Amino acid sequence: MEEETDTEEEKLLKRQRRERKELQAKIQGMKNAVPKNDKKRRKQLTEDVARLEAxxxxxxxxxxxxxRLEISKQVEVESLANGIGKLECEDGEKTAQHSRPTKAQKRRDKKAALEKEREERIAEAEIENLSGVRHLENQKLGHVLAGRGLQxxxxxxxxxCMYRAVEDQLKERGSxxxxxxxxxxxxQYMQGHVDDFLPFLITPSTGDVYTPEEFEKYCDDIVNTPAWGGQLELRALSHILQTPIEVVQADSSPIVVGEEYSSKPVILVYMRHAYGLGEHYNSVEELKDRTTEIG
Incomplete structure (x- = not known):
């Protein structure tokens, strides 16, 4: 049970960490159930694991x-309320110069100030922690990419971000x-190859495969919303472009989709901690400071 003093950010982080641990336990169980010498089932297992993680x-x-959107809205509301409160206070001072705050108001103000200070300390500690994680991830990725003359x-x-990173890579090739x-x-590609994608789309709350209607909405969201792209979309893009897409990560070997194609791969960087709470894709470019390149 979450403590009442937890902020919304803390609750989200705790739950997501718990879900990741539960998923890893589930994945380990799946691995234990498949014999190591059964290559066909092990290959399917690898794809299933990648899908679940994605x-x-x-x-x-x-x-x-x-x-983030809810917090942004809350900040706007509080800023507006503070502005109105300040104006009302100034008007009150003009009409009632001798009025003084009551003891109850002083207690409320002191409690609010202490609560604000506590929340600021929590936020600063979380930011410091996440910044440390981001720093380590950037260092690892920089080392890996520098060895290939990239940054x-x-x-x-x-x-x-995933689509923008692919777009950026393609522009370098004149696309x-x-x-x-x-x-x-x-x-369009996913809609034309339903059997290749639908089995990998699962409703988290029920564990059921998407219905045809849910799949259509999923595809519609790809076109009409900033829906985040993952491994399924990368697979579709590799077929559309007839080009391998390599995803470089800090803590594991690169993932390549579209290995059947022989052209030069599109290279993306997958970052788990780029923006604090969320994952992110970046593009790559030639290393500008050659002194950091690793021979």
Missing amino acids: EMDERHQQEVEHL IKQIPSDGH MLTLAQLRSQTA
């Missing part, structure tokens, strides 16, 4: 974005495909 990453990202190229965190076109073609 789905959790996507859901957690959506939860984070929703929380991270920052992509905005707006829900379109004119836009973000909107990449999203549209991804949805």
